Amino acid sequence: MRTCHYQDRPGKRSLCLRKIVDDVATFEEMRWSFCDDVEECPHRGWDPERRVKVMISRIELLGECGECGRMHDLVIDQLNCHLEGRMGRVLMEMGPPKGSKEPLLDHWFPRSLKERAWRKVRAAVIERDGRTCIDCGRSLKEYPGWYTEVHHIIPVIDGGSDHPSNLVTLCVECHGSYTDDICRQAMVGRPKCPGEGDSHRKRPRSSQSVLDDAIER
Numbered sequence: 001m002r003t004c005h006y007q008d009r010p011g012k013r014s015l016c017l018r019k020i021v022d023d024v025a026t027f028e029e030m031r032w033s034f035c036d037d038v039e040e041c042p043h044r045g046w047d048p049e050r051r052v053k054v055m056i057s058r059i060e061l062l063g064e065c066g067e068c069g070r071m072h073d074l075v076i077d078q079l080n081c082h083l084e085g086r087m088g089r090v091l092m093e094m095g096p097p098k099g100s101k102e103p104l105l106d107h108w109f110p111r112s113l114k115e116r117a118w119r120k121v122r123a124a125v126i127e128r129d130g131r132t133c134i135d136c137g138r139s140l141k142e143y144p145g146w147y148t149e150v151h152h153i154i155p156v157i158d159g160g161s162d163h164p165s166n167l168v169t170l171c172v173e174c175h176g177s178y179t180d181d182i183c184r185q186a187m188v189g190r191p192k193c194p195g196e197g198d199s200h201r202k203r204p205r206s207s208q209s210v211l212d213d214a215i216e217r
Contacts, residue, residue, distance in 0.1 A: 003046055004043075004044045005045060005051040006018040006021075006050075006054060008058075008076055010051075014035065015035070015075050015079075016033060016034070016035040017054050017058060017075065018043055020061050021054055027061055027078075028106065030108055032079065032109070058074075058075060059071075062075065062078055065082075067085035068081050079113060080113070083105070086117075087117055087121075090121070091121070091124050094124060094128060095165065097153055099153040099154045100163045100165040101166070102163045102165065121162060122167075124164060126169050128169075131169070132169065133169060135170055136171060136174055143171075146172065147171055148169065149169075151169075151170045151175050151178060153166050
């Protein structure tokens with residue numbers, strides 16, 4: 001990858017900082033994105049004066065980090081600091097699921113950091129629920145990883161978030177059943193999901209029995 005004066009970390013895949021020079025914006029107003037193809041970017045180039053403008057704009061934009069109180073050298077460092085601080089608080093305060101639209105992260109986080117946060121939250125939710133499907137009560141500890149899924153109590157299409165309070169652990173069978181119900185009843189109402197009530201329906205478990213037999217053997 002060729003070096004570009006707009007790269008947060010010159011010479012490596014990193015955030016594009018063009019907008020902090022070309023547009024006046026606060027940290028929260030930015031739409032951070034990674035530069036994946038510098039060779040094809042019409043804004044690519046290396047001009048010493050432009051690079052100085054990028055560095056000055058970055059310093060003015062970042063300021064003192066609200067998490068650690070330091071001045072970070074790179075935008076990605078400050079974003080990572082915000083991510084770790086936020087995730088630490090969320091996981092420390094994690095309680096029983098009840099359904100929530102509270103966002104896990106602010107909207108201005110790059111997608112790659114949101115994906116990292118999701119992986120952390122998913123693992124924490126599974127541990128919180130004792131690696132057990134909260135619908136059918138099946139222990140998932142001896143099953144392969146793909147058999148464990150995390151379900152949004154309030155569906156994402158209805159504004160549900162990736163916050164732990166909106167997530168529960170389900171086996172693939174139970175999760176598939178809820179997903180099918182949501183698709184079928186999207187226009188006429190929503191079924192009760194885990195955490196929304198105490199009514200849990202019985203479901204066919206033929207494929208579960210086959211998997212159980214395979215594990216026992």
